[in-house]
Amino acid sequence: MSALSNLLSVFLVIAIGAALKSTHMIRRESWDGFERVTYLILFPAMIISTMASADLGSTPFFTMGATLVISLLTIAAALLLCRKALQTYLAIDGASFSSIFQGAIRWNSFVAFALATSLHGREGATLCAVAIAAMIPLLNFLSVAVITRYAQGQKTSLSQYGQAVIKNPFIWSCVIGLILNPLIKWIPAPVFAPITLIGQASLAAGLLAAGAGLEVQRIRRIGAPHLIAVIAKLMIMPLLAVAFAQIFSVTGTALSVTILSMSVPTASASYILARQLGGNAPLMAEILTLQTLGAMITIPLIYGYFILP
Numbered sequence: 001m002s003a004l005s006n007l008l009s010v011f012l013v014i015a016i017g018a019a020l021k022s023t024h025m026i027r028r029e030s031w032d033g034f035e036r037v038t039y040l041i042l043f044p045a046m047i048i049s050t051m052a053s054a055d056l057g058s059t060p061f062f063t064m065g066a067t068l069v070i071s072l073l074t075i076a077a078a079l080l081l082c083r084k085a086l087q088t089y090l091a092i093d094g095a096s097f098s099s100i101f102q103g104a105i106r107w108n109s110f111v112a113f114a115l116a117t118s119l120h121g122r123e124g125a126t127l128c129a130v131a132i133a134a135m136i137p138l139l140n141f142l143s144v145a146v147i148t149r150y151a152q153g154q155k156t157s158l159s160q161y162g163q164a165v166i167k168n169p170f171i172w173s174c175v176i177g178l179i180l181n182p183l184i185k186w187i188p189a190p191v192f193a194p195i196t197l198i199g200q201a202s203l204a205a206g207l208l209a210a211g212a213g214l215e216v217q218r219i220r221r222i223g224a225p226h227l228i229a230v231i232a233k234l235m236i237m238p239l240l241a242v243a244f245a246q247i248f249s250v251t252g253t254a255l256s257v258t259i260l261s262m263s264v265p266t267a268s269a270s271y272i273l274a275r276q277l278g279g280n281a282p283l284m285a286e287i288l289t290l291q292t293l294g295a296m297i298t299i300p301l302i303y304g305y306f307i308l309p
Helices: 002-022 028-053 061-090 094-105 109-151 158-166 169-186 189-200 202-212 224-247 252-263 269-277 281-306
Strands: none
Touching: 002 109, 002 202, 002 281, 028 109, 028 169, 028 189, 028 202, 061 094, 061 109, 061 224, 061 252, 094 109, 094 224, 094 269, 094 281, 109 169, 109 202, 109 252, 109 269, 189 202, 224 252, 224 281, 252 281, 269 281
């Protein structure tokens, strides 16, 4: 009941964000700025603080990372193999396919971090940071490659991938955290404390931003693209993670965080990338909303079945 209560608390904060936006107490452009501050400052501070102070020697970095990466590659390969069939039988064009693809593989690290921290404290936060380090570079590469190939009809250039990686604050914050980790004992507390304090604000801010990003009123009709993305992300992906976790002997808190990371909805950045690179941005927004609402049901069920006794 304690674990389920923590899950409920996280989703209630998302609901509060959605309610605040729907009442128009805060302008749309203000929400954009709020999310940008969370994305560029608050969340990177949390990652740096967590990675710098973590006991990385006791963290199952390679086995957990392998579980996450292979799960991602498996679902990505399956979708790519089915692309022509989706186009032929369901009339899903390249732009729509790129949105389905992003919806199936990307994850909302704000929600995952909040869930992992709420359920497992500092250990959960550390393991979620490990998941970020393992998955974010691969996710950026796959997302950019698929959008440019199938939405734009072009091949991904090294410069496009390089820009996507360099500009991602989660990547450089992981690098900074890893560099600071062996040096943390020599860093004066008053110097490092502000980073920790800023990072603590990221959990609530990220969940409020996730709620504000919901666009329920835009969903007029749920079709095959929506269902494929929702089923792939909220059901198939966590099941793949469980299967590969058994192969790599990932257990305990690491298994819990692995399942949570694979069970959360897609990232709000998916919509931004679709809009910037020519994907089907409206479909991406609808998938994001449906997955966030659906995750409120699927995450407690999956977590309860595989983790809770």
